[in-house]
Amino acid sequence: MRQNDSKVIGIAGGVGSGKSTVLDILRREYGAVICMADELGHEVMKPGTAGFDRIRETFGEAILSPEGEIDREFLARQVYRDADQLGRLNAIVHPLVLSEIRRRISERDRSRLFILETALLFETGCDQLCDEVWGVVTEDEIRIGRLAASRGYTREKAESIMRNQHSNAKLRTMCKRVLANDGELEDLETQIRGAVENLLENPK
Numbered sequence: 001m002r003q004n005d006s007k008v009i010g011i012a013g014g015v016g017s018g019k020s021t022v023l024d025i026l027r028r029e030y031g032a033v034i035c036m037a038d039e040l041g042h043e044v045m046k047p048g049t050a051g052f053d054r055i056r057e058t059f060g061e062a063i064l065s066p067e068g069e070i071d072r073e074f075l076a077r078q079v080y081r082d083a084d085q086l087g088r089l090n091a092i093v094h095p096l097v098l099s100e101i102r103r104r105i106s107e108r109d110r111s112r113l114f115i116l117e118t119a120l121l122f123e124t125g126c127d128q129l130c131d132e133v134w135g136v137v138t139e140d141e142i143r144i145g146r147l148a149a150s151r152g153y154t155r156e157k158a159e160s161i162m163r164n165q166h167s168n169a170k171l172r173t174m175c176k177r178v179l180a181n182d183g184e185l186e187d188l189e190t191q192i193r194g195a196v197e198n199l200l201e202n203p204k
Contacts (some may be wrong), residue, residue, distance in 0.1 A: 006110040007199055010127055011117045012174070013136030014165040016143030016158065018181040018188070019117060024138050025192050026115050035104055037097055037118030037126070044096040045070050051096050058088055094124055105129055113196070122166075122174060133198055135175030137168040139182050 009026075011148040013019045026032040047069055055070060056063070059078070067073040069100035085196075101116065104109050108114045118126055127133050138146075140162065147153040153161075179191045 003056040006108060006112060006114060008105055008108075008114045008116060008129060008131035009199070010121050010133040011115060011136065011169055012121045012127075012133055012166070014140075014143065014168075015161050016146045017136045017138045018146075019136050021133075021181065021185070021188065022179060022192065023115060023117060025189055026113065026196075027194075028071060029189070030113055030196060032113035032115045033108060033117050034117065035101060035121075037101065037116070040097045040100050041093055042072070044093060044100065045072070053090070054092050059085075059090065078203075094120075098124060098126065101126060101129065118181040119165075127174075133174070134177045134179055134195060135171035136179050136181055137171055137182070140168075142182055 004051070009032075011019055011022060015021075023032075023034050023036075027034055043049075045055060046052060052070060059075065063070055063075045072097045074091070079089050093173075097118075101118075105114060105116075108140075116126060116130060118124065121127050121133065131155070143162065144153075144155055144158045168176065177190060177195050179195065181188050
């Protein structure tokens with residue numbers, strides 16, 4: 001890429017669609033910088049951060065592990081069965097993550113693609129930070145099979161998660177480009193190559 005050609009691409013897709021494979025290709029073939037919001041969410045909860053202090057004040061000492069860190073699994077079990085509690089946690093974590101994403105985008109290497117992956121890309125407004133959003137879509141039966149093989153999910157569990165995510169049809173309407181990940185790896189690589197070339201030749 002030429003200097004100042006850097007683009008910010010958001011990656012959207014449901015569980016089992018193969019977003020990780022897309023990220024790996026972009027990193028390996030194009031030297032892209034990958035920013036994963038889930039990892040940032042862990043960082044803003046580490047001891048010594050403002051996020052850690054606010055979460056401890058909000059949910060109490062019971063959420064801390066013996067090592068003095070936030071026990072994320074315990075906290076998750078508490079908030080996901082109480083919508084009000086989940087809302088309080090999200091109100092702390094999401095703004096901190098969004099602020100860090102903005103910082104990384106502003107300070108990014110202008111010679112490299114910057115890829116943003118977050119499960120709540122549209123819901124948090126992160127799509128507005130991107131030059132383009134690409135959707136990764138895969139037929140539901142293939143996704144269910146992948147989740148059974150890779151995570152041991154039952155059909156019921158996979159379908160329950162998928163029902164709470166954007167459908168393939170919705171992603172096709174929301175995303176600038178769509179990558180179909182139903183076939184061979186080589187086909188996916190070809191689609192990504194075309195999408196990258198098109199983006200750089202026809203910038204927003």
